Amino acid sequence: MHDIEPHFQWRDRYRAEDDSASPFYGRRYSEFSYSNKVYNYLLHPQWDEFGSETLYLKILFVDYEDRYAIIELIGEWNDALHNDSMHLKREVIDRLVGEGVNQFIMIMEGVLNFHADADDYYEEWYHEVTDSGGWVAMINVLDHVMDEMNSAGLDHYLHYGPILNHLTWRPQKARRVHEAIEGLLQTERKRVY
Template sequence: MHVIEPFYGWLKYYDSSKDEYSPFHGKEYNYDTYSDTIYGYYIDPGWDFMGSETLYVKILYLDYDQGYAVIEFIGEWNDALNNDIMHLKRNIVDELLAAEITKFILVGENILNFHGSDDSYYEEWFEDVEEGWVTAIGFRDFVLAEMNQFNIDTYINSGGNLEVINWRTMKPQLLCQLIDGLIQKRLGV
């Protein structure tokens, strides 16, 4: 797991440690020391702790003018034992909502498993982004299937044409605009 790095290709566009509104503002990264672990396996120092022992994040991009956030994840999304959605909602999403971010792209290529519980935090998040949306890209099929068993798909858009496989080759603004257009088509707006 220590070789799985967050996507660094957009650092020239956005760095969460230098953004005064980011939950990770001022964080100093030591890439010579591996200290964070998931189930005893060290992870790359570039990942950010959000309160969960099994799920780490990296805010790849924020656009305050357009209200976009792109957040990458690593680990096990475990709502049943660790209430990961609560940590995500309270420690990351609520701060971004306060900065008027209402469109969230969740990148889940490094989510290894999902264990669900109730959907109250997802419902709250959905209601909080009344004029926005939450979408998931890059999640493994079995992870999405497990999420759907807990009705998470009621609150988070995923699958179909939202699976933008080449997102890393795009500029962040272009990815956000593409996803926004696809969501608008789905909603029939």
């Protein structure tokens, strides 16, 4: 896992460490010092820790005018042991919501396991963003992770599933990824109603 870097093609347009509204403002990174790890596996030093012992992230892009953020995750999402949803919500999401962001694209292909517990932080996040016309979309969720999320009833609060899986997002511009996800969610809403 030490050689898996967060997506870097948008760094010419956005860097969380240079964004004064970001929870990672002012952070400095090393290309040579590996300190973060998931269990016994070292992670590339470009990933950001936010209080979880097994889950790391990178804010890839934020557009405050259009009110969206794209966040890539890696590791194990473990609410049962580490309350990762609380750490994510309090340390990252709350800061972005406070800056007006109400649409979140969570890239989940690097989340290898998910262990559920209570859903209160997901419900809180859902109400905060939907009350202002926003949403939370999780793309490219692994099947076994999706099964666990479904078992926990998280489909009541988060958008994920076949319509948002197997998306080729890396070669696209951030704006295009946002537009595509927004379009897929609108299509899904029309299909449901």
